[in-house]
Amino acid sequence: MAHSVPGWRNAAAVVATTSLLAAGVGIPGASAATAPRVDLRVLVVDNGDSPVQAITAELKSTGIPYTRVNLDDANRPTIDAAFLSDTVGGTPRARYQGVVLPNEAPFGPGSAEQSALETYERTYGIPQVDAYTWAHPGVGLDYTSEGGWAGSLDGRAATVTDAGRASRFGYLDGQFAFEDNSASTQESYGFVARPRAGYTSYVDLPVPGGSGRGSLVGEYAHEGRRELVVTFAYNQHQRQFRVLARGIVEWLTGGVHLGRSRNYFGVHIDDVFAPDSRWDTERDCTPGSFNCDGGDGARAEPIRMTAADAEYAEQWQRSSGLTLDMVYNGGSGEEWKEANGGTDALTDRLVADRNAFRWINHTYTHQYLGCLQDTSTVPWSCAKNADGTTRYLSRADIAAQIRDNHAWAVARGLPVQRDELVTGEHSGLRTLPQQPDDNPNLAGALADNGVKWIASDNSREPAQRPVGAALTVPRHPMNVYYNVGTAAEMVDEYNWVYTSAADGGSGVCENHATSTCLAAPLDPATGYASHIVPQEVRTALLHAVGNDPRSHYAHQSNLAEERLLYPVLDQVLADYRALFASDTPLENPRHSAVGTELKRRAAWQTAVANGTVTAYRIGTTVTVKAPRGTAVPVTAPAGTQKKLALGTAAFGTPYAGARSAWDTPEAPQSALTLKLPS
Structure with missing residues (x-):
């Protein structure tokens, strides 16, 4: 059983107790008519373990203010009544709406700090998350020796119970599997145990080697307090945590908090209309590049989409529900057309289907917009003026690349936005080690063309x-190479990068601390599907479910020939839709919207860090004050109303069973005020 009847009764009793506390019952100095003020801030008690750090990362990503107490800091504050609560204007105040602990009693059972914390939670109805603990009666569970189990959870399928879906995990579709990325490494350890009275299981799985089901996540209601108990270890990068993180935070905050979280997935297709060079499997380099001897491009046909590839892309979009961003080089297309008899079926097809896609300016001919490159050495270096200063492409030349490509698109009716730009190779921006600073002519050229959002490479500049x-606007590179059109070519280059010199690879993986060599080269016939695709799907999906709006980018070559990108995209979408309910769709914002989201987050984090945000809840009223002009992210239940200068309006937009928005007070209001449903 996922829960017992006494557990449901106990949980109902706690809800009733919480309602009484909200009315002021049991709070020192409060009358029954005075609800306490509960500040919208979370207390995190951190012992340095990965589960606490994972939840902290989720709070930060969402935009929820928190106070961290480091247990390893000898000068940390003492957790006592004065630290936890006080009175503001005669109203009792709880300083924290929820508490995250490394386990159920990090200060020691019966200690002064533990007792102060438990009294605070009991008095104000504040929930507590036990980030990771073992199964025992102190957290409402039988010992694992009593019909439970403890061990590796790798690859095991867990289920969100009916009670979990009715609580804060209803955004999940039901089942999810623990990751199992390596047969030689234990990735997740947990305790699977039977609930006792007062415990309601939210996530469980069949007891391995036993009978019945045991809990992994659940709520323990006891002695006027509520704890969310997690009995498996995790870190912030594991899929099992990522899919549960939203529910943990919503449970912790009662579904009312500052911050906003969505799941995102966008894909930019660079070099549209331009050909891409092809990897040479004999010389292990790309003809035409500076480090490929004799690389004049003559030995390998370039890779370019055909009209059939364009038609397939449009059909795939309609069937998948995901819109691709076509990052285009109009001038490169014109050059191709001139060199191939004056006709270009690819351009004709894409222009005919122009309204099916989104379009982003990628400069007219993909010219390098940074310093002038001296290719007489490998790697290349920036050319120098006579006085030793760096030679840069001029403002006029950069502006022309942007202007001419935009004009080309407008002349053909492409729905392109003037303020969005992706430069070729993200050039113009600083490129280490050769060009440590932006081209000083870049900013002026952007202003000349009204560009507000310029893409950068997240692997180099994530901020x-x-x-x-x-x-x-940082973008995630996808590890599907620009210079391959077939799976065999992809595997050949992948092997060159990721195998040791002894196995015929470049050995680069042996010389970089962040790289790991393959145990053996991948099979050219099967390696792409069996190894590279799953690796790329895992990475992209972690971004998608991590409240990360940054788009991914690949290249037009990946939609050509064997169309290598689609297996990755199809599996990301399939895995996502198997995990999440229909009210939690993947959002697919365009380039400028991603930039706006990141800009708002930065301003919000600054306001929170500077202590210029005041936010609290009294009964069913939420009040948020922030610096004028700062958009405020808030999440609240369905039915929440925003107070206007005159009257009210429904707050936010729906997502994952709640409503959320970036919002500001209406003039002449000085605070954002929300009325929660009864």
Whole structure:
């Protein structure tokens, strides 16, 4: 059984107790008519273990203010009544709406700090998350020796119970599997145990080698307190945590909190209309590149989509429900057309289907927009002026690349936005080690063309930053190479990068601390499907379910020939839809919307860090004050109303069973005020 009848009764009793506490019953100095003020902030008690750090990362990503107490810090504050609560304007105040602990009693059972914390939770109805603990009666579970089990959870399928879906995990579709990425490494350890009275299981699985089901996540209601008990170890990068993270945070905050979280997946297709060079499997390099001897491109046909590939892309979009962003080089297409008899069926097809896709300016001919490259050495270096200063492409030349490509698109009716730009190879921006600074002519050229959002490579620069008046928008590179059209070519290059020199590879993986060599080269016939696709799917899906709006990028070559990108995209979408309910769809924002989201998050984090945000709940009223002009992220239950200057309006937009938005007060209001449903 996922729960017992006494457990449901106990949980109902706690809900009733919480309602009484909200009315002021049992709170020192409060009357029955005075509800306490509960600040929208979380207390995190951190012992350095990965489960606490994972939840902390989720709080930060969502935008929820939190106070961290480091148990390893000899100068940390003492957890006592004065630290946890006080009175503001005669109203009792709970400083924290929820508490995250490494386990059920990190200060020691019966200790002064543990007792102060438990009294605080009991008095104000504050929930507690036990980030990771073992199964025992102190957390409402039988010992694993009593019909339970403890061991590796790798590859095992867990289920969200009916009670879990009715609580805060209803955004999940039912089942999810624990990751099992390596047969030689234990990735997840857990305790699977039977609930006792007062415990309601939210996530369980069949007891391995036994009978019945045992809990992994559940709520333990006892002595006027509520704990969310997690009995498996995890870190923030594991899929099992990522899919449960939203529910943990919503349970912790009662579904009312600052911050906003969505799941995102966008894919940019670079170099559209341009050909891409092909990997040479004999010389293990790309003809035409600076480090490929004799690389004039003559030995390998370039890779370019055909009209049939374009038609397939449009059909795939309709069947998959995901819109691709076509990052185009109009001038490169014109050059191809001129060199191939004056006709180009690919361009004709894509222009005919122009409204099916989104379009982003990628410069007219993909020219390198940074320093002038001296290719007489490998790797290349920046050319120098006579006085030793770096020679850069001029502002006029950069502006022309942007302007001419935009004009080309407008002339053909492509729905392109002037303020969005992706430069070829993210050039113009600093490129280490050769060009440590942006091209000083770049910012002016962006301003000349009204560009507000310029793409950057997230693997190099994950943080958004200004380039003059514009802002960068980091993108995730996909590990499906730009210079391959077939699976065999992809595997050949992958083997060159990721196998040791002894196995015929480049040995690069042996010389970089962040790389890992393959145990053996992949089979050219099967390696792409069996190894590379699952690896790339896992990475992309972790981004998608991590509240990360950054788009991924691949290249037009990956939609050509064997169309290598589609197996990755299909599996990401299939895995996602198997995990999440229909009210939690993948959002697919365009380039400028991603930039706006990142800009808002940065401003919000700054306001929170500077202590200029005040947010609290009194009864069913939520009040948030922030610096004027700062958009405020808030999540609240369905039915929440926003107070207007005159009257009210429904708050937010629906997602994952709740409503959320970036919002601001209406003039002349100084605070954002929400009325929660009764």
